Amino acid sequence: MKPxxxxxxxxxxxxxxxxxxxxxxxxxxxxxGEQVGATCSYDxxxxxxxxxxxxxxxxxxxxxxRPLTKRTDDAEKSLAPFLFVLLLGxxxxxxxxxx
Amino acid sequence: xxxxxxxxAVITALIAMGCSSSTAKNNVPETDATSPNNENTEPAxxxxxxPAxxxxxxxxxxxxxxxxxxxxxxxxxxxxxxQTDCTLSGGTQTTCWQIVVTGxxxxxDIGPFCPxxxxxGADAGGMWIENEQTYDLSGAFIAxxxxxxxxxxxxxxxxxxGDIYVTETQEACEGAARPDVAPEYQNHCVECDIAYVxxxxxxxxxIPVEPVPTTGTNQLGRGALGVSLGxxxxxxxxxxxxxxxxxxxxxxxxxxxxxxxxxxxxxxxxTDCQPNVPTDDGHAPxxxxxxxxxxxxxxxxxxxxxxxxxxxxxxxxxxxxxxxYHVGAPGENLIIGCFRGEAGSQQ
Numbered sequence: 001m002k003p004x005x006x007x008x009x010x011x012x013x014x015x016x017x018x019x020x021x022x023x024x025x026x027x028x029x030x031x032x033g034e035q036v037g038a039t040c041s042y043d044x045x046x047x048x049x050x051x052x053x054x055x056x057x058x059x060x061x062x063x064x065x066r067p068l069t070k071r072t073d074d075a076e077k078s079l080a081p082f083l084f085v086l087l088l089g090x091x092x093x094x095x096x097x098x099x
Numbered sequence: 100x101x102x103x104x105x106x107x108a109v110i111t112a113l114i115a116m117g118c119s120s121s122t123a124k125n126n127v128p129e130t131d132a133t134s135p136n137n138e139n140t141e142p143a144x145x146x147x148x149x150p151a152x153x154x155x156x157x158x159x160x161x162x163x164x165x166x167x168x169x170x171x172x173x174x175x176x177x178x179x180x181x182q183t184d185c186t187l188s189g190g191t192q193t194t195c196w197q198i199v200v201t202g203x204x205x206x207x208d209i210g211p212f213c214p215x216x217x218x219x220g221a222d223a224g225g226m227w228i229e230n231e232q233t234y235d236l237s238g239a240f241i242a243x244x245x246x247x248x249x250x251x252x253x254x255x256x257x258x259x260x261g262d263i264y265v266t267e268t269q270e271a272c273e274g275a276a277r278p279d280v281a282p283e284y285q286n287h288c289v290e291c292d293i294a295y296v297x298x299x300x301x302x303x304x305x306i307p308v309e310p311v312p313t314t315g316t317n318q319l320g321r322g323a324l325g326v327s328l329g330x331x332x333x334x335x336x337x338x339x340x341x342x343x344x345x346x347x348x349x350x351x352x353x354x355x356x357x358x359x360x361x362x363x364x365x366x367x368x369x370t371d372c373q374p375n376v377p378t379d380d381g382h383a384p385x386x387x388x389x390x391x392x393x394x395x396x397x398x399x400x401x402x403x404x405x406x407x408x409x410x411x412x413x414x415x416x417x418x419x420x421x422x423x424y425h426v427g428a429p430g431e432n433l434i435i436g437c438f439r440g441e442a443g444s445q446q
Contacts, residue, residue, distance in 0.1 A: 027231075027431075027433075036318075037411065044230075044231050045230070045231075045232075049231075051411070051436070052411040052436070054316070054318065054319075054411060054412075054436045054437050055318040055319075055437075056318070056319055056335060056336065056433075056436075057319070057320070057321055057335055061433075063411060063412075063413065063433065063436030063437070064413075064427065064431065064433070065409040065410065065411060065412075065413050065436065066407060066409070067405045067406075067407055
């Protein structure tokens with residue numbers, strides 16, 4: 001009886017790691033070396049997820065608690081052509097108007 | 100016009116754009132209809148009927164975060180919800196709701212999970228979660244796994260027939276649902292039939308009638324973190340990649356649930372097929388209760404706006420509901436982050 005109980009307990013204690021699907025690796029890498037409650041963030045495609053590190057089944061994981069925000073570098077990238085044209089236009093007008 | 104006014108105008112435009120993009124509604128990513136699924140987490144309201152309406156009971160307290168037994172679908176319950184003495188995780192002795200569920204969803208079928216051939220369409224399978232997105236688990240998706248993960252070791256189908264390797268027996272299901280997946284079950288799409296647990300695993304949830312807040316937070320333990328209004332447990336997700344290392348896909352159905360031999364059918368995500376109680380003030384609908392007794396609501400309100408003041412557990416308070424949680428998106432494989440109150444239990 002005892003070996004059977006032990007087997008069942010062992011099975012239960014390990015099964016959880018396999019069947020549950022997995023969260024984004026970035027969400028728990030964001031909390032490596034951090035403490036519970038530390039602010040964390042990680043990239044989610046072109047967005048940034050921000051939250052705090054929480055213990056989920058003995059692992060620290062970044063739990064998002066803010067709406068996703070657009071990544072700053074993506075925003076700058078999308079504005080780059082617009083800025084270039086504006087600055088180029090300003091420069092050419094200054095050249096034309098100079099004596 | 101000199102360069103300085105232009106620069107000023109550009110900076111002003113940048114600030115304006117930055118401000119507009121900081122609103123929660125605009126921050127919801129647009130979803131590519133050709134790849135990941137839409138992550139709309141606002142559950143359908145059962146054709147306008149609340150769970151209470153569906154079984155002909157009162158819908159009193161529909162907007163409240165206080166647990167009312169009439170909110171639950173009776174088909175998901177083994178017996179009437181009752182009250183009993185209980186001891187919470189912090190040692191508080193109090194009265195709990197005793198909710199005994201059948202372990203089978205009251206309002207939808209279970210599955211499908213794995214497609215059987217790479218020619219099968221999306222209807223033949225459920226969904227998969229990766230990079231915080233949900234994907235239709237179609238035959239084409241299975242066929243493309245090596246590219247998807249950029250790893251040629253993914254080979255879940257017979258190249259000559261296109262048949263997908265699926266755990267078709269209880270033995271295979273149990274062998275694959277472990278971290279040390281046996282070699283013969285690697286490169287399988289893993290699914291377990293609800294028949295292996297006699298059609299459902301009866302579970303008892305003890306949830307405090309009056310939540311007992313804690314000064315800090317309580318971490319989520321192993322197992323269920325709460326229960327849906329349809330009588331199915333919401334489970335904690337493990338931040339491990341064990342299943343990927345074994346080249347297995349532990350498929351979810353389109354409702355974000357799957358079966359294992361221990362917990363039976365359970366959810367890892369809140370999707371649009373779980374029953375809910377709609378609110379009358381535009382707030383997100385109620386989808387279930389956490390083990391600490393606080394209500395769990397969908398992620399976004401009727402306008403699609405996600406709250407921007409959630410605490411570390413993904414909860415906040417308002418006048419109508421008091422303290423309550425808002426669940427994460429299905430692709431996050433995360434429902435709430437921790438408990439704000441002393442937790443009851445689940446057996």
